Amino acid sequence: MTGRLGIGVPRQRRSVAQLITVRLVVVAILVMAAQVVLVAFHYGLDGSRLGLRVAASEAERLADHVAAGADGRPVLDLPEEHAARYRRHPDAYGFRIVDGRGNVVAGMNDGLFTVPLPEPATAPDLFWRTIPDGTGQVRILAQRFDAIKPGFLICVAIAADPDHTAWGVLAHEVMDHVAIPMVPLALLLLAVNVFAVRRTLLPLGRAAGQARKLDVRRGGLRLDAGEDLPREVHALVSAVNAALGRADEVLRFQRDFTANVAHELRTPLAVLLLELDGIGGPAAAAAKRDVQAMSRLVDQLLRVAQLEGLAAEPPARVDLAEVGRETVRRLAPLAVDQGRELEFQDDGAAAVAGHRDAIAGALRNLVENALRATPRGTAVTVVAGPGAVIEVRDRGPGIEPALRDGLFDRFTQGDRRTRGAAGLGLAIVAKAMEIHAGGVTVAGRAGGGSCVRLLFPEPPPP
């Protein structure tokens, strides 16, 4: 019945960190998109501002290709693909490079310069003119590059932009003003968020771990509602603890009720038995057998209630050989009465941590069943060990392999159809092994009969 609380984490459920991360990424993308729109809007409002950027960046690119020539004077060495643009669009792009003394170093499509350019000696750092043309405008820029040579001027003229150089500049602007400042910030926020969420939810994970290991039948168990729990998690843990408290109450009530009913039934049963003794005769004998069967059932009922209670108590050291020997000692007279033998064999049994009374009860039920199954004249053997094992062997008809699996499971799950016939005996065995986290196996036996083993977890080192 473990793990039926529904606290287990179903697969494919997204974590809070994941949910928040996705939302943050979406927000970051939206903010960046808004910024891009803003940048575009900014340049779109004033076309000349973008034109200035385009012309200035073109001047910079040209300056990159200016180098000292063989005679020490600056020379332009323009790559072919760059020069090809000027050749392709003589009406759109033009440039002129002038050294400090006014000599033209290089130039292409010079006809576009329709206004006089400033003298190198007196030129401002940046000269910028927008001149109306028949259909549009010609934008002219002259920029000083004193680093190359004092008074060195690079002039650029742009009448149209068929190659869309403006787009590249715009992309650059977006990169500079949006991506570079925003991306690191967004990444930092994401990292901090994931870390913070994980940290915050850590106690919840711990609580879930505790809840998963919780055995409700043990009763009295609560999740740790420590000081470090965030308010929301604390509320959940408190609610779970309250539910566990109510489960405890129900469990205790049920246990006490069963025990009380069983106790109350005992005295009337004793009266019935003695009364039937006094009456005598075959009818009384038959009724007496019924009363005896009912007494056994009451006993077993009480035992089940006691087992429920035992689970809450701390385990003690139980010597399986001692339990086996004592059970055989107690039941041997019954076996002899029924014309069967009962034997005990110690194959080096270990001590286990558990509840002696529960183990003895389970073993007694198995031995009683085996004595009923084994033919007259044969023996039932209780074998303790080797290790944390105790088993009961008989020479009965055996149990169909198909029925072996789940023979005991049915009883833990409370299948009413099988309970009536077999009594509570196997339910007691299953319950006893359940509280010991042990198992029951049923196997056939060479030469006929079956062998029921009670397996306990290996004992901790002494």
Next chain:
Amino acid sequence: MRLLLVEDNERLAGLMAGGLARAGFAVDAFGSLEEADAAVAAADYDLILLDLGLPDGDGLAWLKAFRGRSQGIPVLVATARGGLGDRVSGLDTGADDYLVKPFEMDELLARCRALLRRPGSCLATVLTAGNVAFDTVSRRISVGGRAIDAPRRELDLMEILLRRAGQVVTRPVLEESLYGFNDEVTPNALEAHVSRLRRRLAEAGADAAIHTVRGVGYLLRAEGAA
């Protein structure tokens, strides 16, 4: 043999008293601890049968107080409380035996006889099972009234098994009783004694037999006893 029965269920008390009376006991039955106090003060009883849940108090508490005053009288607790813890606390408090309801008359009588037979108690000195008898004073075995001879160890064995007839007596208990600290016990010595005694009983036509409970001990049982 005079018995005091303390049981508040009138019908059960009547049935128990009737059965005990038919078996030859004189029974005084009372339904409360107060009456029980008065009874033990007024008469000498050989055995007390005590229920635990009584209208005017808990039988165990009464038993504890009673043990403070009197040690000699055996007390058999007959109760509906059947947990192991209950048994232990019952026996710890001074009960000599513990019988859980419901029980049968035969078992009640057997337990009463067993308590009265204990060493120090005043029951007859002849122990029997079926047609086998053992006189604890003359230390002689007889089968069907005919005495048979047996060496000392077998006589001791017979006595122990008879005192616990119907129950398994474990090997360590038998060995401790049969041999002194200084006796050397060979592994097969007990088996040898048992098998010789068994043969002796069978040859004399006994209807009680010694059964071996392998791995645990031996059990003497009258045939036909259920």
